[in-house]
Amino acid sequence: MSTGVAEKTQKTVGGIRRKFAPWTDPKAVPLIRYQNVTKRFGSFTAVEDLSLDIYEREFFALLGPSGCGKTTLMRMLAGFEEPTSGRITLAGQDLVGTPPYKRPVNMMFQSYALFPHMSVWDNIAFGLKQDGVAKDATAARVEEMLKLVKLEQFARRKPHQLSGGQRQRVALARSLAKRPKVLLLDEPLGALDKKLREETQFELMDIQMELGMTFLIVTHDQEEAMTVADRIAVMNHGKLVQVAPPAVIYEQPASRYVADFVGDVNLIEGKVESNAGGLVRVHAAAADMSLTIAQDIQAQPGDAAWIAVRPEKVRIDLDPPADRSVNCVSGTIWDIGYLGDLSIYHVELADGSRIKAAKPNLTRMVERPISWDDKVWISWSPDAGVVLTS
């Protein structure tokens, strides 16, 4: 492998990822290119005229609801489906027409697809044997993989003698054993329980950085995509809705669809009143108030707009805030969701619409300071929300 120790410093293990953003570099050459790819199954269009670039060493997530075409997009890269039209290239080489067994990508299947009649060892060695790798080199690689996924003592077991988490690791080791240029992960953690899933997400990130490989993950779990990925592509109806790093997807969603799909959000419908000097004023019809958002957007007064505010960015108080001029409205508590770490307050406004506000539970409290039917004030700063025009 050409990826040496020196390159690893570009992304740091277990810490903040520094300066890894090849998609912002116009000179960077993408590893994977989907070019105007369309895939139809009969009259159903799974992927429609889609173009996407993925760069080397990127951890890329395809996120969307079931049936949005994300799995089809991945299966076309693996070779299990051929595009109806368009080109898919990997390192400059056109992949269309190449059978799956000749492609330099490997896939970790959602069902794991472990060979039930083979031991863990033989499962991991399968791809290497297929390539005619020498016996001792195969053995060394399999041992290395077993160590990587911490399954050394299970090498002789058959898949049915393993737990779900262990099977998941075998599937991962098997798909990594050939050191593919790209590893495809199809809902890899879907079958694990929440705690194990969270642990495994971090392990996946560590492994990806350690091996310096390109990972493409398909998931419908937005938290998972946010945790592991360098960039996320949100898909809907066979099209890309937004492609951006997790923080951008979350904080600056491109549309109501993205805002609503990723995380929890309050969407307030209105009309643009004014747009000048980086401040957008929107008149919200429902609450009959003017809201201010600090944002540079292309919008004319009179345009339809939606304000998206995340519940954790909404303040909730029993007393009116000192400055009531900006994004402040009163209402009554309609319902409270206690999640342990957070409480979600559903506040009903005068017109009957509801806004959610999340508040961390900073102290042990038996009696909440804010309770049902209390009159409260909610507010958020101009840089808390975003204006969406689509």
Added chain:
Amino acid sequence: MARQTRGRWLVIAVPYLWLLALFLVPFFIVFKISLSQDAIAQPPYEPVFDLAAGWEAVRGALEQLNFDNYSYVLSWDNEFLLAYASSLKIAAISTVLLLLVGYPVAYGMARAPKSIRPTLLMLVILPFWTSFLIRVYAWIGILSPEGLLNQLLMALGVIDEPLELLATDTAVYIGIVYSYLPFMILPLYSALEKMDETLLEAAADLGCPPFAAFWKITWPLSLPGVFAGCLLCFIPAVGEFVIPDLLGGSDTLMIGKSLWTEFSVNRSWTVSSAVAVLLLLVLVVPIVFYQNVQTRQMEGR
């Protein structure tokens, strides 16, 4: 609680009682006859146990039992050993032929679109709607010198004079393969149909072309079906009587036919009983093997 236990014993007892009354008891009657001697009497063997005559009489009868019939059957002077060997050979070759014909059929069925699979399954079972005997008789019409097959081949110009098929071992093979094919296809189909197709995708993904993937993935995973199908065909084929009798020639040796001849022509109940008991012993080996395979399969689940 006690009633529940009694209910469970009752449920378990039903199959055992069935086996006891309809298998084990008849078997011991046959076994006892095989140890008796032929006699011109009613029934045509002696001794006959008469419990009413008292303990002494029963002991006297027991002392008359011996293994003479077994040494007669197992002697090289008679054709029985050859018939056993020939039966095993014919059954083995037939089983291999059945596997060669049945596997592609079962594979095709298992890979067919889900919507037509029930229809295909029905078509495999369809021949059972006609009597087995009638179907074997029909083959006489097909295979005879003036039969359908010869007429067709001559009309096509493939052959100039009729092939001699009827009354040969070839006809017996054709008959067995035809009659037993559903017993081969059904277990194979059930094994192949259960197979997860993503396993083949995984194999392809790891660099395995389709043909190699068949031998490395599909074939080993279908082995339980292969064993089940082979044993389901092999075991009854060894004792087959109707097919060699109707389609085979006078020189086709099969133990079922020998037993029938011994019983109905030579009217020796005792020797035919010994032949039957020995046949059962021969078949115990594959039956136990089959049981083992099944148990291991169950544990694998």
